[in-house]
Amino acid sequence: MNQKDNFLKGFVKENPLFVQVLGTCPSLAVTTKVENAIGMGIAVFFVLVLSNLVISLLMSRPAWRDMIKPVRIPVFIVVIATLVTVVEMIMHAYLTSLYVALGVFIPLIVVNCIILGRAEAFAQSNKPLDSVVDGMGMALGYMVALLVISFFREFIGAGTVTIWGNLQIDLSFLFRVIGITPIDMFLKPVGAFLTFGFILAVLAASANRKIQKQKQSALTKEAAK
Amino acid sequence: MTELIALAFGAFIVQNVILTQFLGICPFLGVSTKRSSALGMGMAVVFVILISSIVTRSLYHFVLVPFEMEYMRTIVFILVIAALVQMVELFLKKVSPSLYKALGIYLPLITTNCAVLGTAIININNNYDFVQMLVYSFFLPLGFLFVIYIFSFLREKINYAPVPKAFQGTPIALITAAILAMIFARFGGIL
Amino acid sequence: MKKGLVSGLVLLALGLICGLVLASVNAITAPVIAENEYRAKLAILGEFYDVDDFNIELLELSGAIDSVFLLKNKTTNVLEKAVYSVRSYGYQSDIVMLIAINADMTVDKYKVVSQGETAGIGDVIVGYDFQMQGENIANLDAFAGPSATFSANAVRACFQLVGARAAIDFAGVTPQIVLTINSLVYNLDPATFLTKPFVATITYGETNVQTQVYLALNFAFVEMVNPLDPTPEQTFLTELQLKAQQVSTVSNRTYFSAYDAGTHTLSITTRGYNSANPIVLVVVLNAAEDAVVSITPTSAESYIDSHDYAGTYGATPGIENHLIARYQASQSLDTVAGATVTSSAMIRALQLLQSFLEGGE
Numbered sequence: 001m002n003q004k005d006n007f008l009k010g011f012v013k014e015n016p017l018f019v020q021v022l023g024t025c026p027s028l029a030v031t032t033k034v035e036n037a038i039g040m041g042i043a044v045f046f047v048l049v050l051s052n053l054v055i056s057l058l059m060s061r062p063a064w065r066d067m068i069k070p071v072r073i074p075v076f077i078v079v080i081a082t083l084v085t086v087v088e089m090i091m092h093a094y095l096t097s098l099y100v101a102l103g104v105f106i107p108l109i110v111v112n113c114i115i116l117g118r119a120e121a122f123a124q125s126n127k128p129l130d131s132v133v134d135g136m137g138m139a140l141g142y143m144v145a146l147l148v149i150s151f152f153r154e155f156i157g158a159g160t161v162t163i164w165g166n167l168q169i170d171l172s173f174l175f176r177v178i179g180i181t182p183i184d185m186f187l188k189p190v191g192a193f194l195t196f197g198f199i200l201a202v203l204a205a206s207a208n209r210k211i212q213k214q215k216q217s218a219l220t221k222e223a224a225k
Numbered sequence: 226m227t228e229l230i231a232l233a234f235g236a237f238i239v240q241n242v243i244l245t246q247f248l249g250i251c252p253f254l255g256v257s258t259k260r261s262s263a264l265g266m267g268m269a270v271v272f273v274i275l276i277s278s279i280v281t282r283s284l285y286h287f288v289l290v291p292f293e294m295e296y297m298r299t300i301v302f303i304l305v306i307a308a309l310v311q312m313v314e315l316f317l318k319k320v321s322p323s324l325y326k327a328l329g330i331y332l333p334l335i336t337t338n339c340a341v342l343g344t345a346i347i348n349i350n351n352n353y354d355f356v357q358m359l360v361y362s363f364f365l366p367l368g369f370l371f372v373i374y375i376f377s378f379l380r381e382k383i384n385y386a387p388v389p390k391a392f393q394g395t396p397i398a399l400i401t402a403a404i405l406a407m408i409f410a411r412f413g414g415i416l
Numbered sequence: 417m418k419k420g421l422v423s424g425l426v427l428l429a430l431g432l433i434c435g436l437v438l439a440s441v442n443a444i445t446a447p448v449i450a451e452n453e454y455r456a457k458l459a460i461l462g463e464f465y466d467v468d469d470f471n472i473e474l475l476e477l478s479g480a481i482d483s484v485f486l487l488k489n490k491t492t493n494v495l496e497k498a499v500y501s502v503r504s505y506g507y508q509s510d511i512v513m514l515i516a517i518n519a520d521m522t523v524d525k526y527k528v529v530s531q532g533e534t535a536g537i538g539d540v541i542v543g544y545d546f547q548m549q550g551e552n553i554a555n556l557d558a559f560a561g562p563s564a565t566f567s568a569n570a571v572r573a574c575f576q577l578v579g580a581r582a583a584i585d586f587a588g589v590t591p592q593i594v595l596t597i598n599s600l601v602y603n604l605d606p607a608t609f610l611t612k613p614f615v616a617t618i619t620y621g622e623t624n625v626q627t628q629v630y631l632a633l634n635f636a637f638v639e640m641v642n643p644l645d646p647t648p649e650q651t652f653l654t655e656l657q658l659k660a661q662q663v664s665t666v667s668n669r670t671y672f673s674a675y676d677a678g679t680h681t682l683s684i685t686t687r688g689y690n691s692a693n694p695i696v697l698v699v700v701l702n703a704a705e706d707a708v709v710s711i712t713p714t715s716a717e718s719y720i721d722s723h724d725y726a727g728t729y730g731a732t733p734g735i736e737n738h739l740i741a742r743y744q745a746s747q748s749l750d751t752v753a754g755a756t757v758t759s760s761a762m763i764r765a766l767q768l769l770q771s772f773l774e775g776g777e
Contacts, residue, residue, distance in 0.1 A: 111338070111339055111341075201389075204396060
């Protein structure tokens with residue numbers, strides 16, 4: 001496939017969170033604020049792109065590939081863990097508030113199925129450039145998914161949208177216009193599950209409708225023959 | 226002593242690993258369709274988390290800290306967990322092949338279960354001493370087993386309910402989890 | 417076999433490379449992280465005290481108490497206060513507290529820094545008055561917590577942990593008793609000088625309280641000059657008694673021993689060589705009590721019989737009368753005649769008399 005499809009598939013067709021349902025743990029935990037979702041997205045981007053690149057490079061030479069193949073899972077894990085630790089250390093030093101907000105979920109990027117999954121499914125058998133593009137698409141698709149969930153949770157739960165640090169948009173006046181207050185429940189675990197479930201349901205409904213339409217058009221084509 | 230009871234109670238229910246801390250969601254959604262596999266997975270997770278917490282904490286305090294290599298903890302921990310899960314796999318294959326087959330792909334996926342690595346790291350971050358770590362690492366996966374078992378009951382019943390097409394499968398499971406989370410949240414006095 | 421070996425080597429090589437990468441990144445970031453944490457801790461400390469007033473030493477510990485700030489006096493480097501960052505698990509979260517202890521093991525300040533307890537029930541511990549301020553840290557009976565049992569017990573556990581640790585940090589640090597004697601003089605008020613011979617002006621305590629006290633002949637505290645002044649604590653009074661004995665402005669070997677306002681008669685006792693039998697000067701004053709009419713010495717000094725001081729210096733007792741005569745003639749008291757100790761005793765007595773005439777009521 002060409003690079004454009006390679007890149008875009010991570011956003012809709014094979015979205016890691018909404019379609020493959022991978023990496024769900026951080027998606028429920030860090031989406032209380034848009035800022036945290038952006039931070040997590042950037043961390044996953046860094047790790048996924050670099051791990052795809054390194055693993056693809058390692059497996060590109062046939063000689064190396066034969067050596068690594070029997071122990072490839074531990075090798076992949078070590079590479080990913082190293083990258084995650086680097087991200088963790090840099091965040092701890094220079095982005096301390098984000099580090100505290102994301103907490104234990106930064107080292108847990110290691111066990112984020114997306115990264116190991118892409119390494120196993122794509123990077124080890126594709127060229128480095130393709131792997132990098134795939135990684136970028138997947139990571140950005142994941143970040144978009146996180147942003148969608150966190151936007152809903154933060155907006156309905158607190159009435160604000162925190163983009164980064166002090167850059168906070170206060171939209172609570174919209175609530176006052178209707179006459180209600182922001183629903184605090186959405187910032188709690190309950191809201192996380194609810195938001196995620198409803199978004200998946202909406203996506204499933206639209207996918208079903210598309211299949212219905214395709215079936216209809218196939219039937220009409222058959223009838224027309 | 227009361228501190229340990231509070232810690233156990235917190236790890237089991239109040240700060241429940243799935244419904245409050247959001248660790249272990251993937252197997253929670255994936256394995257909970259049948260009661261037997263949920264129970265088997267839960268027990269395997271209890272074993273893995275308890276043993277891995279002991280091993281990783283000992284490694285951290287007796288090897289990494291004296292050599293000032295705390296930054297190696299993520300790599301060391303995940304390799305220890307991977308090795309441990311491999312051993313559990315071999316053990317189950319010999320002892321209970323039916324359970325091994327029932328768990329299928331999800332058994333090696335315990336390696337990537339956020340709860341296992343998460344517990345190991347939380348033990349370090351919270352500076353627990355040995356006894357506190359034992360209590361925490363035992364009651365936390367017990368909470369996991371408890372919730373996943375209850376959830377499997379619910380999901381079996383949902384199979385017979387007239388769920389709208391769009392909600393079938395994962396979405397309705399998540400909505401059910403939301404209601405469970407609401408119930409468990411009351412233990413903390415918050416909503 | 418060979419494949420296994422190769423795989424093992426691959427993993428080992430990879431592990432080493434990754435270790436090197438991490439070590440180098442760690443070398444860059446670790447100092448930055450340490451700096452940030454130290455600054456954050458100093459910021460919390462700044463809520464209690466002004467960090468510029470002390471020399472601060474930070475002990476990093478592992479366990480429930482993760483850091484200890486030792487606040488030492490800027491000039492003497494003596495440990496004055498210790499601030500502890502301590503954590504304990506409450507109902508559903510770690511409660512982190514900052515507790516400050518004085519050198520005398522009493523609680524100075526405390527604050528709940530972070531907690532995640534139940535809203536409205538457990539989180540009342542933030543800002544709650546646990547009645548521990550000013551109490552000795554070991555006196556946990558004084559602790560009074562809210563009805564949220566788990567949360568309150570966790571706070572109590574924090575105090576308990578700090579008490580155990582504070583005993584170690586303050587072991588060997590004796591509290592400094594800060595007391596200065598600004599002046600120590602004879603009490604010249606005839607109404608009171610018989611029972612309260614000395615007046616000391618002192619500055620004491622951390623807040624430099626200045627006050628005047630009456631002292632007895634053994635320099636023990638008798639009472640406050642101004643009854644409205646607060647009495648200093650016993651530790652200060654003990655220190656005062658010790659210090660006063662080294663002051664040379666007064667001598668408790670010379671003092672007023674009797675006074676009769678009607679006959680204007682004043683007795684001054686002074687101890688010389690034979691301190692068991694002191695010299696007593698009976699002084700008769702004029703009506704205004706600012707001039708001497710007569711001084712009559714009574715002395716049992718041992719030399720009277722063994723030396724011929726009477727022959728050299730006049731009527732017996734020779735030294736005493738000689739000095740009295742010189743005093744009455746010219747008020748000069750700078751001659752020592754013969755027996756030194758006796759002379760000194762006489763001179764002190766006459767100096768005291770002179771002070772009375774000049775300043776007394």
